[in-house]
Amino acid sequence: MKVLVVAAHPDDEVLGCGGTISRLAHDGHDVYITILGEGITSRYKQREDADADLIEALHNRSCQVAEVLGAQDLFLYNLPDNRFDTVPILDVVKIIEELVERIQPQVIYTHHGGDLNIDHVVVHRAMLTAARPMQGQPVREIFAFEVPSSTEWSFQRFEPSFRPNVFIDISDTLNIKVQALSLYETEARPFPHPRSPEAIHAIAHRWGTIVGCEAAEAFELIRSIQ
Ligand SMILES: [Zn+2]
Incomplete structure (x- = not known):
C-alpha cells in the first residue's frame, strides 16, 4: 500500500500520525511525507526577516525525522508559514494533485478542517479538491489527524469539530514518535504544552484507553471508497 501524508508544517507529520507512519513503514507499506510550509517564518515581523539558515536547518530536521519514521520519501515546499490563506x-491544490499523480497513493493522512491553525484548514480543503473522486483517482481513503495545540484549541468553534472514529494502535511506535519529535528542537515546548513529550504520551495513552490498547493515534475518516 502507498500512503501519502500531507502536512502543513514541519512537526505536524509527527504530531498527527508519527506513530502510524512508523507502524505502516514497519509493516512494509510505502509512506511518503509532504510538508507544504517552510515553517517558523511567522515568528518574524516580516517573512523576509527569517534566517534562511534556520529554515534550511529545519528542512534538514524533516529529512532526519522522515528517516527515523521509516518513510520512503519526503517532499518539502515553501508556502509561507501561517499565511497559507494568502496563497491562491x-x-x-496543484501541489497536492501533482504529488497524487506522481505517487498514486491509495491512502492520504492529512489535517482536520476544523483546526484553529489557518494553514491546516487550507491544506484540508486543498487536499479534498486534489483527491476528488473522479474516475482514475487512486486515493481510496482519506483520514484527518489531530494536531495538539491546534485541533483542540478551536474549542469546537469551527465546523466540523474533530470526531475521531478510526484508531491506530501505536503502542510499539510511540517512543519512535516522541524520538522523532525531539529532533524538531525549535518546535519543542515544555510540559504542560500540548506538544511537549509528556503531553504526547498522555494523549496517546488517553486514546489508547478508549479503544483498549496502551497507546493510539486518533483519526477521522473523511472518505472511503472500496
Ligand atoms: Zn501545523
Whole structure:
C-alpha cells in the first residue's frame, strides 16, 4: 500500500500520525511525507526577516525525522508559514494533485478542517479538491489527524469539530514518535504544552484507553471508497 501524508508544517507529520507512519513503514507499506510550509517564518515581523539558515536547518530536521519514521520519501515546499490563506488555494491544490499523480497513493493522512491553525484548514480543503473522486483517482481513503495545540484549541468553534472514529494502535511506535519529535528542537515546548513529550504520551495513552490498547493515534475518516 502507498500512503501519502500531507502536512502543513514541519512537526505536524509527527504530531498527527508519527506513530502510524512508523507502524505502516514497519509493516512494509510505502509512506511518503509532504510538508507544504517552510515553517517558523511567522515568528518574524516580516517573512523576509527569517534566517534562511534556520529554515534550511529545519528542512534538514524533516529529512532526519522522515528517516527515523521509516518513510520512503519526503517532499518539502515553501508556502509561507501561517499565511497559507494568502496563497491562491488553486496553487496548493496543484501541489497536492501533482504529488497524487506522481505517487498514486491509495491512502492520504492529512489535517482536520476544523483546526484553529489557518494553514491546516487550507491544506484540508486543498487536499479534498486534489483527491476528488473522479474516475482514475487512486486515493481510496482519506483520514484527518489531530494536531495538539491546534485541533483542540478551536474549542469546537469551527465546523466540523474533530470526531475521531478510526484508531491506530501505536503502542510499539510511540517512543519512535516522541524520538522523532525531539529532533524538531525549535518546535519543542515544555510540559504542560500540548506538544511537549509528556503531553504526547498522555494523549496517546488517553486514546489508547478508549479503544483498549496502551497507546493510539486518533483519526477521522473523511472518505472511503472500496
Ligand atoms: Zn501545523
